[in-house]
Each structure stands twice: as structure tokens, then as C-alpha cells.
Amino acid sequence: MTKINSKIPEGPIAEKWTRYKEHQKLVNPANKRKIEIIVVGTGLAGGAAAASLGEMGFSVKVFCIQDSPRRAHSIAAQGGINAAKNYPNDGDTIYRLFYDTVKGGDYRARESNTYRLAEVSNNIIDQCVAQGVPFAREYSGYLANRSFGGALVSRTFYARGQTGQQLLLGAYGALSKEIKRGSVELFTRREMLDLVVMKDGRARGIIVRNLFTGELERYSAHAVLLATGGYGNVYFLSTNAMTSNGSAAWRAYKRGAYFANPCYVQIHPTCIPVHGEYQSKLTLMSESLRNDGRIWVPKKKEDAERIRKKEIRPRDIAEEDRDYYLERRYPAFGNLAPRDVSSRAAKERCDAGYGVGPTGLAVFLDLKDAIVRLGKDVIKARYGNLFDMYQRIVDDDPYETPMMIYPAIHYTMGGLWVDYELQSNIPGLFVGGEANFSDHGANRLGASAIMQGLSDGYFVLPYTMQNYLADQIAVGTIPTDSPEFDDTEKDVRARIDKLMAVNGKETVDYFHKKLGHVMWDHVGMARNKAGLEEGIKMIQEVRKEFWSNVRVPGNPNGINIELEKALRVSDFLELGELMARDALHREESAGGHFREEYQTPDGEAMRNDKNFMYVAAWEYPGDDKEPILNKEELNYEFIEVKTRNYKTA
Amino acid sequence: MDLKLKIWRQASRNEKGQFVDYEVHNISPDTSFLEMIDILNDELVEKGGDPVAFDHDCREGICGMCSMFINGHPHGPEAATTTCQLHMRKFKDGETIVIEPWRARPFPVIKDLVVDRSAFDEIIRAGGYISTTTGGVPDANAIPIKKVNADLAMDAAACIGCGACVAACKNASAMLFVSAKVSQFALLPQGKVEAKDRVKDMVAKMDELGFGNCTNTYACEAECPKEISITNIARMNRQFIGAKLG
Amino acid sequence: MSYKPYYSSVTKKIIMSLMGLFLVTFLVVHLTLNSFLLFNNNLFNEGAHFMGTNVFIQIFQWVLFAGFAIHIFYGIVLQIQNWLSRPKGYKRRAFMEESFFSKYMIYTGLLILIFLIIHLGNFFFVKMGWVGNGVPLTSNGEENMAQLVRSLFQNGGFVAFYVIMFLLMGFHLDHAFQSAFQTLGLNHKTYWDFIKGLSRVYAIVVTLGFVIIPLFIYFKIV
Incomplete structure (x- = not known):
């Protein structure tokens, strides 16, 4: 425990960040250009940080896995971004946003980080408007807001159902401007395969694979920022993009960085249900639909049965025979209950036999009342693109029949451990956005992911990284031919050669799907001791089988999509086990982590604040040893810890 | 569904490419177009062949990564739809589908269906x-x-x-x-x-x-x-x- | 790769569209004059005489030639650039053009150019005395352009040729008229449908107008 130093500044919570900035170290403008920074990832966190650091004058190298920075998966965020502007005059404050976020995260977030997030949220909106992000507006010309799950105020700014896209394009514009100016150098179609840590313990570079040529490339810098997103794809099926992966974070872990709270996974309640074995990904329907939609299943099992067999249609079920279970269980928040609560409630109904859809793993999201109340045109203006998407995928008209939804893996609250400065325990290794263990605790509220990404990227990292870099001027350019670079590259090459040499019978996806099933069944929405223990064994077996029977065709030179996937899956096979271990050790239910043994008689999550009010920061001791648990105790000085309650306001 | 595919294969930017014929069988109409290519690629890998390289990422129609020219249309024949959101129910059983990369001088082909x-x-x-x-x-x-x-x-x-x-x-x-x-x-x-x-x-x-x-x-x-x-x-x-x- | 065109693509297109609109206007004048033939040969001759002697028209004639030349020159330059921008075509390409005749502008344009040269050879060059035996004279010794036209259109081959070429010109105009507005930035959703409609009406009216004259003459209706 002594190993963990969160570096939280002294003082009242509302003054901590100001005090930090007042006392941080700065770099002389003339010297900034001599300092190099590597940014991996060009999503909201990485893109915004690279642009801002470039503007400040640092020499930035930015890496993305796709062909353009504009394609990072932040682009898929739909619903909106929170900020405590209180434009609607409904009683919002910075403290309330902070409070809602900490409560939404089931009191497992670091208070000081979350407060800072709420504090800079307003700057983000100002910044994005100045960049030309076309947020939704009222007829007055002023910005519009909508409500979102887990909050009683309307604080969500949005750009149709494409908020993430518009914010990312804003950051991409800022990044493009800096690339043109020459302060940022862009490397596309590069995948980071390892972190280079020097003998003195500082992170000084990365090894990437050029996905076009297959060559391994070395890049050095005075500091490295990972903004590589979450690891939800460990489940194979998730709302993440196909190339979203956990490898950068996992490789940092294996170089000594702590991995915090890996078991905190968010399962999003409003996804389009799984429809077949060949399916490659799940599609999210924005949570904003819950503003106007009501979620229900039939009250009678026999009705559910007949709907599954398509003998009757949803609209044939009379109003009194419908169970609006969220409204029933959580009268105060109703259909706007937080994501983890809503997801579990859906699972509970389906497991009890009330599910609909061909598989019985779906519930209805019904906008009929809203269509009647507001008219089809209003609903079309609000959700038209979502309805179109639903219709394209499911081949059903949502204006006529209720949509079917089911929870799916969406976001990982866990990630690399960072201190108040967003620096990991490896000096010089910073982590931003979803890749860090974040400000969300055990669950994340809607419209907060992009808030955190941009907060980290625009307003936190540029300050804290500068603080670290202030005494690095004397270091000079860092050569890439040092023994550390040689050794790290050798390790990567060995891993690739080993994969190519297996020459087995099964495809990478076969193993990925197998792992995904184990993770979903054993480390999914509801977990228990026996299941987790079995899951760990099964993951180990899949891993063993993978290394003896995977087939990676072709050669590592040039584009080799199977090799790319194999490298990612080989890391998921290790990461999945750590997730299960973390879930097993955390003997409580908190946010996205629900242990069946720890629930109230009416099925609500039961925390154990006495024994588990800490961040589990796992340390890598070597391949054949069990990971070491470090604990960062969470102290709530400015917020009263309560049992989460969405039943009454 | 059973389908015949004519896919442009090109090993690298400087090599000549050509169309290669493939067949896929028992494709569910609910499969997305890219999942159909995934199935083809799985078969190719199992037979020891080189899978078809294509760009794709979010598979929910927003990242702009997918880019195939399908049966004479970019992103296929369905209006207002990216390739990843195109589903096989829009095709006929037994149909021949021609799949080409974007063609433009500023978009050189890198491999198969991937362009820069x-x-x-x-x-x-x-x-x-x-x-x-x-x-x-x-x-x-x-x-x-x-x-x-x-x-x-x-x-x-x-x-x-x-x-x-x-x-x-x-x-x-x-x-x-x-x-x-x-x-x-x-x-x-x-x-x-x-x-x-x-x-x-x-x-x-x-x-x-x-x-x-x-x-x-x-x-x-x-x-x-x-x-x-x-x-x-x-x-x-x-x-x-x-x-x-x- | 990094050639620097003297004019940007948009500038070239704006020049083309301005010249095009100029030619569109000219066609209306030309058709009005031609239509005199349907009513009165003398009226037509007087009109032709006016066009042939009025100082302003004489100067403007060269502006018109310049307009044609610029329109044709940039049309060809842009087309060559367009071909170069896609060195390898598609194996299967659907018909995707929303403005149907936009796909064939270079072909209709080049055919109209050929027609223009022949047409000038039939009339303008004769009048100028560069080819043929000159314009026939009327009984009172004035140039009888109407006679020249009427004798040409006794020939069925010429009539067919002119009619086909007018149709091609109609196809060209159908796209051209509204396209010029789009290029000049004059596209707004409240009146765009009107412009597209106007473009089509213009193309049909002008084409019909030109077509009926040789046909009427050939079939001795006028």
C-alpha cells in the first residue's frame, strides 16, 4: 500500500485543481520544442492532448491504428456530453455533477479526479463551440440540453445522435492544424506493440508495427501518453470497434504499470440484441432513447412465449399486461435509471422467462407514447437516424413496433492506474481517456465518457505532463539504439515469430469467440465465486489451446490482418484472466461489478465499504507468478457515502 | 443464401491486381455484408490462403473506414447506408456480387480492397x-x-x-x-x-x-x-x- | 502530383458556366431570328441583314466566337483532367448520375462542335464568301438568306443531320442550364426545383424550335 501515491493536492476539493496549477512547474517556451512527447491514439483524449500539447510548443508524435485520426472509436459516441453549465436553470452545479458522477460510480472513484472532471466540463463546451462543433440549439440560438440516465437535471449537450463524431472532428481539426504547423507529426496505420522503459524506470519510447509494411519501428520521447481506449473487445462481441484492443495498456502493465479495477465493465442497456453466431459486433442504440422510450416486457410468461414464437405481436399485449419494470422498481428515475441498474434489470426479467425476441434475450423499448404525445415528426427529428439504423439491422419499423434491446459490453471503467496527474506508476507514462482507470469508479454515467476524454486531453494532461517535463530539458534527444530499445524490439519480434510458428488449425476469431463466451458467461453481467474460478480455468485452457493451435497465415511483412488480430487476442487471453481474478477478489457488488452473493433481498447491489473501498491496482510480477494486489484506499472527504438509491429522489 | 463473389485482389500498391472468383454458402440474410466477407476470410485462412484485406472498424456506420464498391455502387446498392450496415437480405440467392476498391488517382490501392x-x-x-x-x-x-x-x-x-x-x-x-x-x-x-x-x-x-x-x-x-x-x-x-x- | 494549375478547378468551371449561360442566351436570339422563317421570308432576310451589318452585332459576333472557344477549350481541359483522375475504371459501375445527360456532356459537346463547323460552312462561311458561290440574291438585289436556308433543307440528308444534332444539343442543354446555376452557387432548396424545371423546359422548347424549322421546310409546310 505504501507503493501507491495518488499525489492528490491538499486543500478543499473545489480548490485542489487551481492550487495544482498555481504551483506546477512550467517549461520555457523556447525549450518546449526540444521536448518530445509520444501520444498513442487519436480519439478524444489522445487527439485533444496531442493538439493542445502541440499548440503549447512541444514536439509531438501522434500514432493511430486507422488510416486517419478521424476514425478513432470516440466517433461512435452518440448521446451527448455532460457539463454543469446550468443553462436550463434546473439547479445544476459543478458539485452536483461531481456528486452524480461519484454516486453513479457507486463510490469507487477518486473524489479529487471526479471533481476536477466536473470542474473543467464547462470549459469543454466552450472549447468545442469555438471549434465549430454544431451542437443542437434552441430557436433562440442558444444551446439545447437534454436529460440522461443517472441525473435529475438536463445537462447533456448533443449534436443529433452523433455527438462523439462532432467532438472528435473538432479535435481532429485542432490536430490537423498542428500537423500543418509542424508541431505534431502524424503516424497512421501503426499499432503500438510495446512500451520502452529505461533502466532508470522512466518510459521513453514505444515499439510500433507499421500495419502497411509490417516493419517494427522505434520511437523515443521524453514522455509517453497512452490514449488507447478500453478493452471491451475481450468479450468478442461488444459495441467497440473491430480494432479497439487492450494491447497497449496490457503491454504497459507487463512493463510494470499497475492495472486498476479490471473487473469494472459497463454493460450498456440499450443495444440491438444478438441475432446469430456469425455476428461480429453489437450496435448501440443511444441511451437518449430512454428519455422518450418506456422499457417493458410482458407481465405473463405465456405472452412472452407467444411473442417469441411470433404468434402475437407486441402491440397485441394490453397495457395492463405489460410490465414497465424500471418504472416499477425505480419510481424516481424510472426509465432513466443508470446503465448498470437498467442492464441488470433487463437480465433479471429475461432470466426469469419474460424476455422477447427469437432468443428470449431482449426487452422492448417502446416510443409509442412519445410518438402519440409529440407526433412522429418530433420523434423523427430527435431519433430519426437511430430508427433508420435499427431498421437497417433488424428489418423492423420502429415507428410501428417497439424496438428490441438487450444489454451489451460497452465501456471499461477499469484501466491503467494513474495518479492525480494521470501519470501511471511508471514515471513518464501518462494515460488518458478510457485507457486509464478513470474518474468513473465502478460505473460510468451516460454522456460522461466523452466528457472525460476531452477533459483529460484538453485541460488536464497538457498541464500535468508539462509539470513532469519541466526538468527533462537537460536530457536531450533520446536515441533509439539503446539496449532498452534493442531488447524491447527483440521481445516483440519473438512474440510475432512465436505466433507465426504455431501454424495450427483454428483461426484467431475462433479463439476470440471462445474467450468471449467464457467472459460473458463467467465474468459478465452477474458473477459468482464458483463461476469466476471456473472461468479462470477455462481462460487458461483457451490460452493454452491458442498457443498450440492458432493459424496465422502469410508472413509478418506487409499487411497481415490475421497477425494483427492474433497479437491482440493473445493479450486479451491474459487480460481476461486478470479481469476474472479482480472480480473474484472483490467480494461485493459495486456498479458494473455484480456478485450474486452480495445482493439485497430485492436484488439490488450490495457494496462492502468496510473492506473494499479501494482501487485494486494489479502489479505484474512475471508470467508464472500470481499478480500482486496493491490497494489505493478511497477517502471521501467531501461527499457522504450512501447506498445508491434510484427509487426515491 | 449461396453467393458468387468477384473480388479485386492486389498484393500491394505496385503489383498488378485481378479479379478472383469465390463462393460462399449458407449465408443468413441477417448477416451484414462485412460479416459475409469475414466468413469468406475464415474459410480462406482455414485453407491456408490469404484473407481478403478490407478496411472496416466501427461497423456501425460512423467511422467512415469501410469502403467497398459493390455491384457498381460505393457501399453497395442500398441508399444512405455504409457497407458495414448493408445486410445480405438486400441480395438475391445465387447472385454474383462484384467487389472492387475505390478507384481514383488520389486513392491508390494498397492491398486488395484497401485504399490510401x-x-x-x-x-x-x-x-x-x-x-x-x-x-x-x-x-x-x-x-x-x-x-x-x-x-x-x-x-x-x-x-x-x-x-x-x-x-x-x-x-x-x-x-x-x-x-x-x-x-x-x-x-x-x-x-x-x-x-x-x-x-x-x-x-x-x-x-x-x-x-x-x-x-x-x-x-x-x-x-x-x-x-x-x-x-x-x-x-x-x-x-x-x-x-x-x- | 503537385502541378499548379493556373486556374483552380472551380474557377475554370465558373468560366465555363458563364460562357455556357452566354451561349444559352445566344441560342434564344438565334432561334427567334430563325423562327421568322416560319412566317415571312422577307422578315427573316431583314433580320439577317441587320445581324450582318449592325456594328454592335458585328463586334459582338467575335465575343460570341470567343465564348464558344473558351467554353470548348475548358470543357476539353476539364474532361482530360477528369479522365486522368481515374486511371483505372470499375468493372461494374451502375448508372449513378442524377442529372442523366451530365454523363455525356463531352460527347454531346464534341458532336455539337462538329455540327457547329458544318453549320458555319453551310451559312456563315457562304455569307462571308469563304466557301460556295455566295448567297443568292433577291429580285431587288439583296442577299436572300432565306433562299439559302430553304435550298439546303430540300436535302433530306441535311434535314436528318440537323434534326439529330439539335436533339443532341437539347441533351447538352438539359444538363447545362441548371448545372451552370449550381456551379455559380445559385442553388437553394426553395428554388432549385424551379431551376431544374426551367432547364428542362428551356432545353425542350429550344430544341423543338430549332427542329421544326428544317422539318417544316422539307415537308413544305412553310
């Missing part, structure tokens, strides 16, 4: 942004914007940069892409300061990169998965005339 679209990034770099820096900006509500203009700006900003407009255009013109970005900022007060330089610089970059000239065929609008309107091109032309005259 960095030209689009270069166009954006020429001026597709508002040169604000982090911090030091006014309060968000200090700049009221007419709702109708904000909505039109959003319509233009919905572009995903996939390149379907260039692929569809018989001239391989990038006017719809460029005009969408120019329009977005032309409609907003924040963008007015740099408007003249922006339109001139972006058009000059577009020409330099070797995109063709717009001849108002409007194929781009018809094929755009995000239904970006050609009125944006007209708006850009207005902006351009204004910039040249003023």
Missing part, C-alpha cells in the same frame, strides 16, 4: 478547421447561432470522410467532401473569420492532389451514405467566388 485515403486528411489540413487554441475562448452561449444555420451546419458536418463521393463520381471529384467541411464553417459565425482563406486553400489542395473536376452529375449526393446535399457544393462555389472577388 490520406488525401482527405491533407485537404482538411489545408484549412478544414477553425484555428482556435485550447482555452481562451468565450462562453459557449456568448455566440448565439440561428437554429436553422446550426442544423444546416450539422447536416454538412455529418460527413464521415469515407470517400464514397469520390468513388461514385465519374470524374473522381472530391467536391462534396470539401464542400461539406467548407459549408459547416461557412454557416457558423465562428468560421467566418477564416472563411475566405479556408475555401481557397482547400480547393487548391484538392486540385493539387489530382481529384477530378465537378461536373454536377450529382452522383455523389445520391451515393453518399450520410446524404450530404449538393447544395453544399453550391455554397462552396458561392464562398469561392466571394473569396476571389473580395
Whole structure:
């Protein structure tokens, strides 16, 4: 425990960040250009940080896995971004946003980080408007807001159902401007395969694979920022993009960085249900639909049965025979209950036999009342693109029949451990956005992911990284031919050669799907001791089988999509086990982590604040040893810890 | 469903490519087009072959990564739909599907169906942004914007940069892409300061990169998965005339 | 890759569209004059005489030739650039053009150019005395352009040729008229449908107008 130093500044919570900035170290403008920074990832966190650091004058190298920075998966965020502007005059404050976020995260977030997030949220909106992000507006010309799950105020700014896209394009514009100016150098179609840590313990570079040529490339810098997103794809099926992966974070872990709270996974309640074995990904329907939609299943099992067999249609079920279970269980928040609560409630109904859809793993999201109340045109203006998407995928008209939804893996609250400065325990290794263990605790509220990404990227990292870099001027350019670079590259090459040499019978996806099933069944929405223990064994077996029977065709030179996937899956096979271990050790239910043994008689999550009010920061001791648990105790000085309650306001 | 596929295979940028025939069987109509290619690739890998390289990422129609020219249309025959959102129920059992990469001089083929679209990034770099820096900006509500203009700006900003407009255009013109970005900022007060330089610089970059000239065929609008309107091109032309005259 | 065109693509197109609109206007004048033939040969001759002697028209004639030349020159330059921008075509390409005739502008344009040369050879060059035996004279010794036209259109081959070429010109105009507005940035959703409609009406009326004259003459209706 002594190993963990969160570096939280002294003082009242509302003054901590100001005090930090007042006392941080700065770099002389003339010297900034001599300092190099590597940014991996060009999503909201990485893109915004690279642009801002470039503007400040640092020499930035930015890496993305796709062909353009504009394609990072932040682009898929739909619903909106929170900020405590209180434009609607409904009683919002910075403290309330902070409070809602900490409560939404089931009191497992670091208070000081979350407060800072709420504090800079307003700057983000100002910044994005100045960049030309076309947020939704009222007829007055002023910005519009909508409500979102887990909050009683309307604080969500949005750009149709494409908020993430518009914010990312804003950051991409800022990044493009800096690339043109020459302060940022862009490397596309590069995948980071390892972190280079020097003998003195500082992170000084990365090894990437050029996905076009297959060559391994070395890049050095005075500091490295990972903004590589979450690891939800460990489940194979998730709302993440196909190339979203956990490898950068996992490789940092294996170089000594702590991995915090890996078991905190968010399962999003409003996804389009799984429809077949060949399916490659799940599609999210924005949570904003819950503003106007009501979620229900039939009250009678026999009705559910007949709907599954398509003998009757949803609209044939009379109003009194419908169970609006969220409204029933959580009268105060109703259909706007937080994501983890809503997801579990859906699972509970389906497991009890009330599910609909061909598989019985779906519930209805019904906008009929809203269509009647507001008219089809209003609903079309609000959700038209979502309805179109639903219709394209499911081949059903949502204006006529209720949509079917089911929870799916969406976001990982866990990630690399960072201190108040967003620096990991490896000096010089910073982590931003979803890749860090974040400000969300055990669950994340809607419209907060992009808030955190941009907060980290625009307003936190540029300050804290500068603080670290202030005494690095004397270091000079860092050569890439040092023994550390040689050794790290050798390790990567060995891993690739080993994969190519297996020459087995099964495809990478076969193993990925197998792992995904184990993770979903054993480390999914509801977990228990026996299941987790079995899951760990099964993951180990899949891993063993993978290394003896995977087939990676072709050669590592040039584009080799199977090799790319194999490298990612080989890391998921290790990461999945750590997730299960973390879930097993955390003997409580908190946010996205629900242990069946720890629930109230009416099925609500039961925390154990006495024994588990800490961040589990796992340390890598070597391949054949069990990971070491470090604990960062969470102290709530400015917020009263309560049992989460969405039943009454 | 059983399908015959004619897919363009090309080992690398400098090698010659050709069409190769494949067959896939027992495809469910609910499969997405890319999942159908996944199934084909699984079979190819199992037989020890080289899987078909294609660009894709989010698979929910927003990242703009997917880029196939399917049966004569960019992103296939369904309107307002990216390849990843196209489902096999839109095809007939036994049909032959021709799959080609985007074809345009500024989009060279890298491998199979993968093309290099960095030209689009270069166009954006020429001026597709508002040169604000982090911090030091006014309060968000200090700049009221007419709702109708904000909505039109959003319509233009919905572009995903996939390149379907260039692929569809018989001239391989990038006017719809460029005009969408120019329009977005032309409609907003924040963008007015740099408007003249922006339109001139972006058009000059577009020409330099070797995109063709717009001849108002409007194929781009018809094929755009995000239904970006050609009125944006007209708006850009207005902006351009204004910039040249003023 | 990094050639610097003297004019940008948009500038070239704006020049083309301005010249095009100029030619569109000219066609209306030309058709009006031609239509005199349907009513009165003398009226037509007087009109032709006016066109042939009025100082302003004489100067403007060269502006018109310049307009043609610029329109044709940029049309060809833009087309060559367009071909170069896609070195390898598609194996299967659907018909995606929303403005149907936009796909064939270079072909209709080049055919109209050929027609223009022949047409000038039939009339203008004769009048100028560069080819043929000159314009026939009327009884009172004035140039009888009407007679020249009527004798040409006794030939069925010429009539067919002119009619086909007028149709091609109609196809060219159908796209051209509204396209010029789009290029000049004059596209707004409230009147765009009107412009497209006007473009089509213009193309049909002008084409019909030109077509009926040789047909009427050939079939001795006028």
C-alpha cells in the first residue's frame, strides 16, 4: 500500500485543481520544442492532448491504428456530453455533477479526479463551440440540453445522435492544424506493440508495427501518453470497434504499470440484441432513447412465449399486461435509471422467462407514447437516424413496433492506474481517456465518457505532463539504439515469430469467440465465486489451446490482418484472466461489478465499504507468478457515502 | 443464401491486381455484408490462403473506414447506408456480387480492397478547421447561432470522410467532401473569420492532389451514405467566388 | 502530383458556366431570328441583314466566337483532367448520375462542335464568301438568306443531320442550364426545383424550335 501515491493536492476539493496549477512547474517556451512527447491514439483524449500539447510548443508524435485520426472509436459516441453549465436553470452545479458522477460510480472513484472532471466540463463546451462543433440549439440560438440516465437535471449537450463524431472532428481539426504547423507529426496505420522503459524506470519510447509494411519501428520521447481506449473487445462481441484492443495498456502493465479495477465493465442497456453466431459486433442504440422510450416486457410468461414464437405481436399485449419494470422498481428515475441498474434489470426479467425476441434475450423499448404525445415528426427529428439504423439491422419499423434491446459490453471503467496527474506508476507514462482507470469508479454515467476524454486531453494532461517535463530539458534527444530499445524490439519480434510458428488449425476469431463466451458467461453481467474460478480455468485452457493451435497465415511483412488480430487476442487471453481474478477478489457488488452473493433481498447491489473501498491496482510480477494486489484506499472527504438509491429522489 | 463473389485482389500498391472468383454458402440474410466477407476470410485462412484485406472498424456506420464498391455502387446498392450496415437480405440467392476498391488517382490501392485515403486528411489540413487554441475562448452561449444555420451546419458536418463521393463520381471529384467541411464553417459565425482563406486553400489542395473536376452529375449526393446535399457544393462555389472577388 | 494549375478547378468551371449561360442566351436570339422563317421570308432576310451589318452585332459576333472557344477549350481541359483522375475504371459501375445527360456532356459537346463547323460552312462561311458561290440574291438585289436556308433543307440528308444534332444539343442543354446555376452557387432548396424545371423546359422548347424549322421546310409546310 505504501507503493501507491495518488499525489492528490491538499486543500478543499473545489480548490485542489487551481492550487495544482498555481504551483506546477512550467517549461520555457523556447525549450518546449526540444521536448518530445509520444501520444498513442487519436480519439478524444489522445487527439485533444496531442493538439493542445502541440499548440503549447512541444514536439509531438501522434500514432493511430486507422488510416486517419478521424476514425478513432470516440466517433461512435452518440448521446451527448455532460457539463454543469446550468443553462436550463434546473439547479445544476459543478458539485452536483461531481456528486452524480461519484454516486453513479457507486463510490469507487477518486473524489479529487471526479471533481476536477466536473470542474473543467464547462470549459469543454466552450472549447468545442469555438471549434465549430454544431451542437443542437434552441430557436433562440442558444444551446439545447437534454436529460440522461443517472441525473435529475438536463445537462447533456448533443449534436443529433452523433455527438462523439462532432467532438472528435473538432479535435481532429485542432490536430490537423498542428500537423500543418509542424508541431505534431502524424503516424497512421501503426499499432503500438510495446512500451520502452529505461533502466532508470522512466518510459521513453514505444515499439510500433507499421500495419502497411509490417516493419517494427522505434520511437523515443521524453514522455509517453497512452490514449488507447478500453478493452471491451475481450468479450468478442461488444459495441467497440473491430480494432479497439487492450494491447497497449496490457503491454504497459507487463512493463510494470499497475492495472486498476479490471473487473469494472459497463454493460450498456440499450443495444440491438444478438441475432446469430456469425455476428461480429453489437450496435448501440443511444441511451437518449430512454428519455422518450418506456422499457417493458410482458407481465405473463405465456405472452412472452407467444411473442417469441411470433404468434402475437407486441402491440397485441394490453397495457395492463405489460410490465414497465424500471418504472416499477425505480419510481424516481424510472426509465432513466443508470446503465448498470437498467442492464441488470433487463437480465433479471429475461432470466426469469419474460424476455422477447427469437432468443428470449431482449426487452422492448417502446416510443409509442412519445410518438402519440409529440407526433412522429418530433420523434423523427430527435431519433430519426437511430430508427433508420435499427431498421437497417433488424428489418423492423420502429415507428410501428417497439424496438428490441438487450444489454451489451460497452465501456471499461477499469484501466491503467494513474495518479492525480494521470501519470501511471511508471514515471513518464501518462494515460488518458478510457485507457486509464478513470474518474468513473465502478460505473460510468451516460454522456460522461466523452466528457472525460476531452477533459483529460484538453485541460488536464497538457498541464500535468508539462509539470513532469519541466526538468527533462537537460536530457536531450533520446536515441533509439539503446539496449532498452534493442531488447524491447527483440521481445516483440519473438512474440510475432512465436505466433507465426504455431501454424495450427483454428483461426484467431475462433479463439476470440471462445474467450468471449467464457467472459460473458463467467465474468459478465452477474458473477459468482464458483463461476469466476471456473472461468479462470477455462481462460487458461483457451490460452493454452491458442498457443498450440492458432493459424496465422502469410508472413509478418506487409499487411497481415490475421497477425494483427492474433497479437491482440493473445493479450486479451491474459487480460481476461486478470479481469476474472479482480472480480473474484472483490467480494461485493459495486456498479458494473455484480456478485450474486452480495445482493439485497430485492436484488439490488450490495457494496462492502468496510473492506473494499479501494482501487485494486494489479502489479505484474512475471508470467508464472500470481499478480500482486496493491490497494489505493478511497477517502471521501467531501461527499457522504450512501447506498445508491434510484427509487426515491 | 449461396453467393458468387468477384473480388479485386492486389498484393500491394505496385503489383498488378485481378479479379478472383469465390463462393460462399449458407449465408443468413441477417448477416451484414462485412460479416459475409469475414466468413469468406475464415474459410480462406482455414485453407491456408490469404484473407481478403478490407478496411472496416466501427461497423456501425460512423467511422467512415469501410469502403467497398459493390455491384457498381460505393457501399453497395442500398441508399444512405455504409457497407458495414448493408445486410445480405438486400441480395438475391445465387447472385454474383462484384467487389472492387475505390478507384481514383488520389486513392491508390494498397492491398486488395484497401485504399490510401490520406488525401482527405491533407485537404482538411489545408484549412478544414477553425484555428482556435485550447482555452481562451468565450462562453459557449456568448455566440448565439440561428437554429436553422446550426442544423444546416450539422447536416454538412455529418460527413464521415469515407470517400464514397469520390468513388461514385465519374470524374473522381472530391467536391462534396470539401464542400461539406467548407459549408459547416461557412454557416457558423465562428468560421467566418477564416472563411475566405479556408475555401481557397482547400480547393487548391484538392486540385493539387489530382481529384477530378465537378461536373454536377450529382452522383455523389445520391451515393453518399450520410446524404450530404449538393447544395453544399453550391455554397462552396458561392464562398469561392466571394473569396476571389473580395 | 503537385502541378499548379493556373486556374483552380472551380474557377475554370465558373468560366465555363458563364460562357455556357452566354451561349444559352445566344441560342434564344438565334432561334427567334430563325423562327421568322416560319412566317415571312422577307422578315427573316431583314433580320439577317441587320445581324450582318449592325456594328454592335458585328463586334459582338467575335465575343460570341470567343465564348464558344473558351467554353470548348475548358470543357476539353476539364474532361482530360477528369479522365486522368481515374486511371483505372470499375468493372461494374451502375448508372449513378442524377442529372442523366451530365454523363455525356463531352460527347454531346464534341458532336455539337462538329455540327457547329458544318453549320458555319453551310451559312456563315457562304455569307462571308469563304466557301460556295455566295448567297443568292433577291429580285431587288439583296442577299436572300432565306433562299439559302430553304435550298439546303430540300436535302433530306441535311434535314436528318440537323434534326439529330439539335436533339443532341437539347441533351447538352438539359444538363447545362441548371448545372451552370449550381456551379455559380445559385442553388437553394426553395428554388432549385424551379431551376431544374426551367432547364428542362428551356432545353425542350429550344430544341423543338430549332427542329421544326428544317422539318417544316422539307415537308413544305412553310
